[in-house]
Amino acid sequence: MSAAKLIVGNWKMNGLLSDSQPRVEALKSAASGKFEMVLCPPATLVQACGWWLKGSAVKTGGQDCHAQPSGAFTGNVSAQMLKDIGCAYVIVGHSERRQYHKETSADVAEKAKAAHAAGLVAIICIGETDEERTAGRANDVVSKQLAESVPAGATPENTVIAYEPVWAIGTGKVASTDDIKGIHALIRDKSAVKAKILYGGSVKGSNAAEILHLPNVDGVLVGGASLKAEEFLAIASAA
Numbered sequence: 279m280s281a282a283k284l285i286v287g288n289w290k291m292n293g294l295l296s297d298s299q300p301r302v303e304a305l306k307s308a309a310s311g312k313f314e315m316v317l318c319p320p321a322t323l324v325q326a327c328g329w330w331l332k333g334s335a336v337k338t339g340g341q342d343c344h345a346q347p348s349g350a351f352t353g354n355v356s357a358q359m360l361k362d363i364g365c366a367y368v369i370v371g372h373s374e375r376r377q378y379h380k381e382t383s384a385d386v387a388e389k390a391k392a393a394h395a396a397g398l399v400a401i402i403c404i405g406e407t408d409e410e411r412t413a414g415r416a417n418d419v420v421s422k423q424l425a426e427s428v429p430a431g432a433t434p435e436n437t438v439i440a441y442e443p444v445w446a447i448g449t450g451k452v453a454s455t456d457d458i459k460g461i462h463a464l465i466r467d468k469s470a471v472k473a474k475i476l477y478g479g480s481v482k483g484s485n486a487a488e489i490l491h492l493p494n495v496d497g498v499l500v501g502g503a504s505l506k507a508e509e510f511l512a513i514a515s516a517a
């Protein structure tokens with residue numbers, strides 16, 4: 279596990295060929311020994327982003343993959359296909375996939391396994407809902423998701439864990455530094471794999487430095503703010 283902070287941008291379902299190139303090319307200068315940057319655009323843009331980023335240190339990733347390498351799964355994309363178009367990473371188990379597509383932690387583990395088999399680094403997302411936190415169950419929920427979502431065969435080289443409290447995603451609410459420290463320490467302690475641990479949830483330029491320098495925070499997963507190149511670069515430069 280390298281000491282460089284990992285800065286991952288998740289564009290979710292945003293971006294067209296016509297408006298993405300300048301935003302992506304602005305990131306090309308972002309190579310720095312202090313951080314590694316990964317851009318996860320929608321599947322339709324991954325290949326173009328790879329071309330636009332050619333010659334830079336910024337890598338590309340998918341936002342999801344199917345657990346099977348190929349087959350009759352209309353509308354899905356496999357890990358092997360992402361690898362084929364130049365991806366190095368894939369996000370699995372994002373809370374929006376768990377919520378809207380009813381993905382379970384067992385499903386997430388299968389997807390992570392497929393990512394590993396294809397030679398991708400799996401960014402495995404876990405995190406509690408507002409209701410679970412209010413009920414005092416955050417630690418239990420995160421521990422269970424961690425145990426069930428990380429497959430056998432995970433290593434620090436092929437796996438990254440992203441702690442993303444669901445209530446902090448896209449809401450402008452950020453977990454307190456004490457909460458982040460507490461959960462990241464728990465993940466570090468409980469995880470059999472000494473993988474990088476990212477925080478995600480309303481990270482922006484103005485709060486990135488504080489979060490990135492907390493103990494056991496090895497980087498950030500950024501949604502909304504990664505759509506603005508200047509803001510995303512400000513987050514990275516806080517590493």
Ligand code: PEP
Pocket residue numbers: 288290442446447448449450478479480481499500501502503
């Ligand atoms: C995310 O989508 O993973 C995320 C953290 O979103 P945001 O930064 O917009 O909260």
